[in-house]
Amino acid sequence: MISVEEALETILGKVPILEAEECDLLDAVDRVLAEDVVSDTDIPPFDNSAMDGYAVIAADVSDTSESEPVELVVVEDVAAGYVAEAEVTPGTAIRIMTGAPMPRGADSVVMVEYTQANEDKVRVSRPVKAGENVRYRGEDVSAKDTVLKSGDVLRAAQIGLLAAVGRARVKAIRRPVIGILSTGDEVVDLDAPLAPGKIRNSNSYSLAAQVIAAGAIPARLGIALDTEEDVVAKIGNGLECDALITTGGVSVGDYDMVKIVLERLGKMVFWKVAMRPGQPLAFGLISGTPVFGLPGNPTSSMVSFEQFVRPSIRKMSGRTGLGRVEVEAILEEDIKKKPDRRYFMRAVVEQRDGVYYAQLAGPQGSGMLRPIASADGLLVLPEDATQIKAGEKATVQLLHPLED
Ligand code: AMP
Ligand code: MG
Numbered sequence: 001m002i003s004v005e006e007a008l009e010t011i012l013g014k015v016p017i018l019e020a021e022e023c024d025l026l027d028a029v030d031r032v033l034a035e036d037v038v039s040d041t042d043i044p045p046f047d048n049s050a051m052d053g054y055a056v057i058a059a060d061v062s063d064t065s066e067s068e069p070v071e072l073v074v075v076e077d078v079a080a081g082y083v084a085e086a087e088v089t090p091g092t093a094i095r096i097m098t099g100a101p102m103p104r105g106a107d108s109v110v111m112v113e114y115t116q117a118n119e120d121k122v123r124v125s126r127p128v129k130a131g132e133n134v135r136y137r138g139e140d141v142s143a144k145d146t147v148l149k150s151g152d153v154l155r156a157a158q159i160g161l162l163a164a165v166g167r168a169r170v171k172a173i174r175r176p177v178i179g180i181l182s183t184g185d186e187v188v189d190l191d192a193p194l195a196p197g198k199i200r201n202s203n204s205y206s207l208a209a210q211v212i213a214a215g216a217i218p219a220r221l222g223i224a225l226d227t228e229e230d231v232v233a234k235i236g237n238g239l240e241c242d243a244l245i246t247t248g249g250v251s252v253g254d255y256d257m258v259k260i261v262l263e264r265l266g267k268m269v270f271w272k273v274a275m276r277p278g279q280p281l282a283f284g285l286i287s288g289t290p291v292f293g294l295p296g297n298p299t300s301s302m303v304s305f306e307q308f309v310r311p312s313i314r315k316m317s318g319r320t321g322l323g324r325v326e327v328e329a330i331l332e333e334d335i336k337k338k339p340d341r342r343y344f345m346r347a348v349v350e351q352r353d354g355v356y357y358a359q360l361a362g363p364q365g366s367g368m369l370r371p372i373a374s375a376d377g378l379l380v381l382p383e384d385a386t387q388i389k390a391g392e393k394a395t396v397q398l399l400h401p402l403e404d
Contacts, residue, residue, distance in 0.1 A: 001274040003383075004342055008308060010269070011283050012322070015290050015312045018174045018242060025162055028154045030215050031172040032318035037148040039165040042138035047102040048080075051133045054093040054115055054122055055084075055106035058130040069116070069123040078103060093122055102134055109133035141165065151318070173318035178211045178309075179238030180204055181221040183231060183249040183258050184296060189223060202369065203247040203301045207294075210305050214313040216242075226255040228264075235261065239289050242316060245309060248296030250280045258282065258293050266291065274341040274383060277366035278304035297366040303344045303378065306397070324397040326380070329356035331394055335379075336387045346375035349396055358396050376402060 020034030049055065056072060064070040072093040078084040080099035088094055088105035095117075096102075096109060107130045114126040141147055147161050154162070154172065162170055188198045201223055208218035219241055224234040226249065238244045249258030250270070259282060262268040266286030270293075273281050277300035282293025292309050294301045311322035329349055337343050346361040361375035362368075377396040381388065388394055 001272045001279075001341070004273060004275050004307060007271055007273045007281065007283070008311060011290075011292075011308055011312055012315055014283075014285060015243070015315050017318055018176055018316045020171045021174045022169050022171050025159060025168055025170060028162075028170050028172040029156075029159060031154055031175065033148055033152045033154055033158070033170065034150055034173055034318070035171040036146050036150055037162060037165065037167060037170070039141045039143055039145045039147050041141075041165065042143050043141035043164055044135055044137060044139070047137050048135050049096045049098055049100055049102060049109045049133060050135045051109050051111045052097050053095075053109045053112045053133065054124070055088055055096045055103050055109050056093045056124070056128065057088060057090060057106060058108045058128050058132070060090055061110065061124045061127050064124045064127055066125045069125045071118075071121050071123050074117070074120050074122050076103070093124075095122075107131065107134070151320070153319070173316075176216040176242040176313055176316040177219055177240075178216050178313065179219045179221050179241035179244040180207050180211070181231075181234050181238055181244065181246045182223045183226065183246055184223070185226045185255070187223050187248070202298055203296065206298065206302055206369075207245055207247065207305060210302065210310065211245075211313070214310045215317055216313045224257075226257050228257055228261055231257045231261040232265065235265065235286065235291070239287050241289065243290040243292065243309075243312065244286075245292045245294055245305070246282075247294045247301045250282050250293040250295055252280075262286070262291060262293055268293075275303075275307070276341045276343050278307070278344070279341065281308065283308070295366075298369045299346070299372050300366045302372060303366075306378065306399070307344070324399070326395050326397050327356045327377075328393045329358035329377075329379075329396045331379075331388055331390050331392055332357055332359040334387065334389050335360070335381065335394075337381055337385060339384050339386045342383050343381040344378040344397075345381065346371045347377050347379040347396060348374060349376040349398065349402060351402055356396065358394065376400065 075092045076086040077095045078100045079097045084103035094103045108128040116123040182201050182204045187201045211218040221238045224231045249256045268284030271281050294304045314322045347358040348361045362371035377398045380395040
């Protein structure tokens with residue numbers, strides 16, 4: 001048996017980083033930028049008001065107070081999107097809205113809260129400093145600044161920044177397309193009747209959902225029967241994908257064809273990985289396409305995806321952090337295990353007063369789906385551990401943000 005680390009390291013060594021493509025800005029969300037982006041403009045592009053109020057000359061109101069307010073003549077109103085025609089000269093002011101360009105002559109803005117308008121005049125009850133409430137041209141970004149670098153992840157703020165510098169299209173690493181093939185004579189799709197002896201193809205959907213959540217595009221390739229011909233034909237349909245996942249057919253049962261076929265078609269490695277669930281795992285390349293032969297049990301396939309396929313998708317997508325966030329949680333019950341493999345137990349996780357607490361999400365059978373459906377994370381118990389007592393700490397891989 002090999003360790004989880006050895007298996008992952010071997011796999012990542014064979015998975016390429018995909019090439020970049022030009023795409024529309026909103027198609028780049030959560031992808032990795034593949035160019036340095038230089039601003040074509042100053043941001044803001046002109047000096048403007050940070051407040052609603054009055055554009056003034058600070059020296060005019062340096063001695064003003066609530067009891068003896070200075071009165072200025074209001075010569076114009078300027079809204080955002082327009083440019084004042086008049087100039088602010090000593091003794092005058094221009095009423096101004098947030099985002100409107102600073103009028104000529106003015107050096108500061110008095111907030112409307114500190115003024116009292118009276119026909120074409122305004123009384124100012126507090127002094128301002130020169131420059132107060134003014135946002136200067138280029139104070140956020142200067143033209144020719146490199147605002148984002150190749151390798152940056154494009155989340156909402158980066159997308160906004162790209163829009164602000166005028167980039168409707170950007171170069172980003174392509175999203176991987178991941179083929180998903182189910183195997184098994186017993187497996188039927190959702191539109192087929194559930195005849196005696198059959199089960200529904202849930203793995204195809206849970207895996208497709210995991211692929212989407214990892215930022216890739218699933219290509220569902222259907223169900224192959226447990227015959228060499230059918231598995232060969234249907235794997236053949238998936239080799240255009242950037243990687244291929246099969247589920248089922250990698251354990252030792254007589255009808256486990258995937259193993260046999262993968263061995264015949266490509267360079268495959270079959271492993272017993274020292275983990276539970278998910279011990280049987282096949283990996284290799286068929287015509288250069290990485291193929292992951294995941295186990296058929298619903299929880300095993302999901303846990304194996306988490307440990308090996310998700311990091312591979314992230315590598316292909318140009319990400320550098322490949323694993324899940326791991327936290328230390330206090331166990332709320334005693335847990336026993338055999339001292340052989342690493343366990344990934346489905347756990348409910350809560351955070352109280354800044355401390356994480358974990359308890360098992362029901363029974364841990366790898367054929368079950370409901371426990372993992374109520375889990376927030378995978379409790380990672382080391383190979384050599386035999387029991388962990390309530391109150392002790394253990395590592396948890398978080399499967400989603402806990403606010404969900
Ligand atoms: P196998 O690895 O093919 O021996 O399958 C192990 C277990 O997982 C069996 O009980 C299968 O019926 C079940 N299984 C296999 N494929 C799927 C699937 N696509 N969806 C749900 N369960 C499956
Ligand atoms: Mg099978």
